[in-house]
Amino acid sequence: MFDSGILFPSLINGLTTGAVYALIALGLTLIYGVLHIINFAHGAALMVALYAVYLLKERFGIDPYLALPLVVPGMFVLGYALQRLIINRASHGKDENILLVTLGLSIVMENAALLFFKSDTRTIETAYTLTTVAIGPAMIALPKLVAFAGALLVSGLLLWIVGKTDLGRAIRAVAKEKHGAKLMGIDVDHVYAMSFGIGLACLGAAACFLLPAYYVNPQVGGGFVLVAFTVVVLGGMGSFVGALLGGLLIGVVESLGGLYLGESLGQIGIFAIFIAVLLFRPQGLFGAKA
Amino acid sequence: MTSGGKELAGIFLFVALVAGIPLATDSGVILNFVMMALYAALLAQAWNILGGFGGQFSFGHALFFGTGAYIQAIAQLQGGLNAWLALFMAVAGSAGVGALVGALSFRYGLKGSYFALVTLAFAEVFRILALSVPFTGAGVGLMLPLHESFANMQFGSRKGYVYLVLAFVAAALLLTWWLKHSRFGAYLQAVRDNEDAARAIGVNPFGVKLGAIVLSGGLMGAGGAFYVQVFQYIDPGIAYGPGTSVEALVAAIVGGMGTLWGPVLGALVLHVLADLTRNLFGQLPGINMVIYGMVLVLIVMFLPRGIAGLGATAKSLWKKSGGRRG
Numbered sequence: 362m363f364d365s366g367i368l369f370p371s372l373i374n375g376l377t378t379g380a381v382y383a384l385i386a387l388g389l390t391l392i393y394g395v396l397h398i399i400n401f402a403h404g405a406a407l408m409v410a411l412y413a414v415y416l417l418k419e420r421f422g423i424d425p426y427l428a429l430p431l432v433v434p435g436m437f438v439l440g441y442a443l444q445r446l447i448i449n450r451a452s453h454g455k456d457e458n459i460l461l462v463t464l465g466l467s468i469v470m471e472n473a474a475l476l477f478f479k480s481d482t483r484t485i486e487t488a489y490t491l492t493t494v495a496i497g498p499a500m501i502a503l504p505k506l507v508a509f510a511g512a513l514l515v516s517g518l519l520l521w522i523v524g525k526t527d528l529g530r531a532i533r534a535v536a537k538e539k540h541g542a543k544l545m546g547i548d549v550d551h552v553y554a555m556s557f558g559i560g561l562a563c564l565g566a567a568a569c570f571l572l573p574a575y576y577v578n579p580q581v582g583g584g585f586v587l588v589a590f591t592v593v594v595l596g597g598m599g600s601f602v603g604a605l606l607g608g609l610l611i612g613v614v615e616s617l618g619g620l621y622l623g624e625s626l627g628q629i630g631i632f633a634i635f636i637a638v639l640l641f642r643p644q645g646l647f648g649a650k651a
Numbered sequence: 652m653t654s655g656g657k658e659l660a661g662i663f664l665f666v667a668l669v670a671g672i673p674l675a676t677d678s679g680v681i682l683n684f685v686m687m688a689l690y691a692a693l694l695a696q697a698w699n700i701l702g703g704f705g706g707q708f709s710f711g712h713a714l715f716f717g718t719g720a721y722i723q724a725i726a727q728l729q730g731g732l733n734a735w736l737a738l739f740m741a742v743a744g745s746a747g748v749g750a751l752v753g754a755l756s757f758r759y760g761l762k763g764s765y766f767a768l769v770t771l772a773f774a775e776v777f778r779i780l781a782l783s784v785p786f787t788g789a790g791v792g793l794m795l796p797l798h799e800s801f802a803n804m805q806f807g808s809r810k811g812y813v814y815l816v817l818a819f820v821a822a823a824l825l826l827t828w829w830l831k832h833s834r835f836g837a838y839l840q841a842v843r844d845n846e847d848a849a850r851a852i853g854v855n856p857f858g859v860k861l862g863a864i865v866l867s868g869g870l871m872g873a874g875g876a877f878y879v880q881v882f883q884y885i886d887p888g889i890a891y892g893p894g895t896s897v898e899a900l901v902a903a904i905v906g907g908m909g910t911l912w913g914p915v916l917g918a919l920v921l922h923v924l925a926d927l928t929r930n931l932f933g934q935l936p937g938i939n940m941v942i943y944g945m946v947l948v949l950i951v952m953f954l955p956r957g958i959a960g961l962g963a964t965a966k967s968l969w970k971k972s973g974g975r976r977g
Binding site: 398399401447450451453455456457458460461462464465466467468469471472473474475476479480579583587590594626628629632633635636639640641643 | 708710755756759761763764765767768769771772773775776779780783893897900901904935936937938939940941943944945947948951952955
């Protein structure tokens with residue numbers, strides 16, 4: 362078997378990727394927890410955010426980390442508008458319709474990207490792209506460390522918003538009992554749209570942290586969306602702590618799976634977990650018993 | 652005539668009319684359009700059995716399509732089998748995969764979004780497996796050698812393929828007709844509308860849904876086999892990628908879920924749209940899918956019952972406005 366000289370760096374690498382997965386999954390789980398819908402367009406929205414970061418860097422020379430105050434609000438507005446103008450109107454009160462509409466939106470976004478950017482995979486060059494930092498015996502790329510710290514920070518911020526602010530209280534009230542919340546004077550449609558906006562804002566942050574060490578192409582969201590779904594069902598639909606731990610766990614599984622089984626078969630490990638959790642423990646590892 | 656009899660007559664009329672097209676024209680453009688529209692209708696009809704009549708939305712129907720396609724190719728290439736025998740195996744094999752996925756998901760009561768996700772994940776697993784194992788030709792794909800003859804199910808002109816796919820579509824229409832008028836179909840629709848109520852009157856939801864996914868998977872597998880016979884090539888992306896899953900689902904929903912003619916209508920409308928955009932914008936990558944996605948969103952927003960349900964939607968709107976006045 363492999364000695365710790367390979368295992369340890371692989372573990373650290375997995376944790377850094379896992380933190381970004383956690384951030385993406387937090388957005389998804391927030392949307393699920395409040396609206397009780399599965400946002401199929403989550404991966405496509407991440408792809409849109411990645412292209413935004415890419416364009417800001419290539420056209421205007423804005424560093425990905427400095428693009429945070431632009432991309433995060435931008436994605437929030439996109440999410441708010443999508444929910445308010447399209448998804449809410451198309452639902453007709455049925456969950457299946459939302460599933461189909463978000464699927465339709467993801468198809469539009471992905472193929473519009475294909476139309477505008479072609480299928481080329483693009484990366485950006487920054488001064489720190491190749492900088493590495495030594496952690497024990499492991500050499501970790503600096504952007505990955507920043508992504509790790511940033512993802513944890515944003516996740517903490519999200520937990521604070523949901524847990525401590527008035528908006529968070531309204532979100533939790535709507536998630537628990539939307540009719541009751543409405544009677545208490547909460548604008549449910551507004552809270553829905555805010556939740557969707559915040560969910561997509563998480564993607565904006567994730568995109569800024571991801572791109573320096575990653576790439577973007579029109580299909581990039583597809584890979585993330587299944588991973589994010591896996592994290593969410595593993596952690597328990599709607600559970601924030603679950604999404605955080607699930608993200609880190611999946612990052613490590615992917616990294617170690619890739620090490621032992623090779624890149625493509627390593628991915629199967631994730632899907633196997635996904636299918637197994639859906640079948641045998643749909644409430645997730647940390648969710649309440651259904 | 653009873654409504655069932657009228658529908659049956661409609662099916663025979665449709666098949667007779669379409670069968671006349673290859674006799675009336677030699678135009679490659681028209682024949683190709685008819686073939687591709689019928690092929691899309693076949694995929695949509697397959698999805699409709701499980702999604703429309705069973706209410707189980709699969710986002711990974713490529714799972715069955717790809718399995719049918721690979722069996723069709725591998726049985727001939729490595730098994731040395733006759734193409735018609737291969738077709739039989741392709742249908743049986745993809746129905747078998749349907750039974751497997753159905754047994755697992757329905758046994759554990761997966762529904763709605765969860766079922767959609769699990770079918771998507773299964774298709775993805777099969778795609779990665781097809782990329783990794785040697786007998787699928789991995790990323791290079793499989794190429795079927797060109798040997799035009801009836802025994803090889805390869806035809807010199809598009810006309811042969813039009814008749815072949817028309818036969819599949821006719822079979823799918825008859826199967827759908829049977830679903831509408833049989834006890835099994837009534838059970839299936841009862842489970843779709845209210846599973847608990849159906850169980851209370853003695854319907855076995857697990858068995859009924861399993862039957863639907865087997866039929867749906869087998870038909871989708873026939874679509875995959877047809878694809879291989881026409882294009883003589885298959886690779887993991889074509890077989891198990893999301894494109895086919897989306898096409899089948901969108902056509903069925905646009906036309907009208909749970910109806911006899913909806914999938915055929917939807918496939919026709921989408922192909923006309925695709926051809927129009929090709930004429931307007933030229934051959935741009937992704938443009939068709941952008942249109943499909945937009946049509947899907949618009950249909951769900953404004954015509955939740957699809958084109959086939961246009962009459963019913965208009966009627967209920969009329970009633971609603973009448974109710975307001977009264």
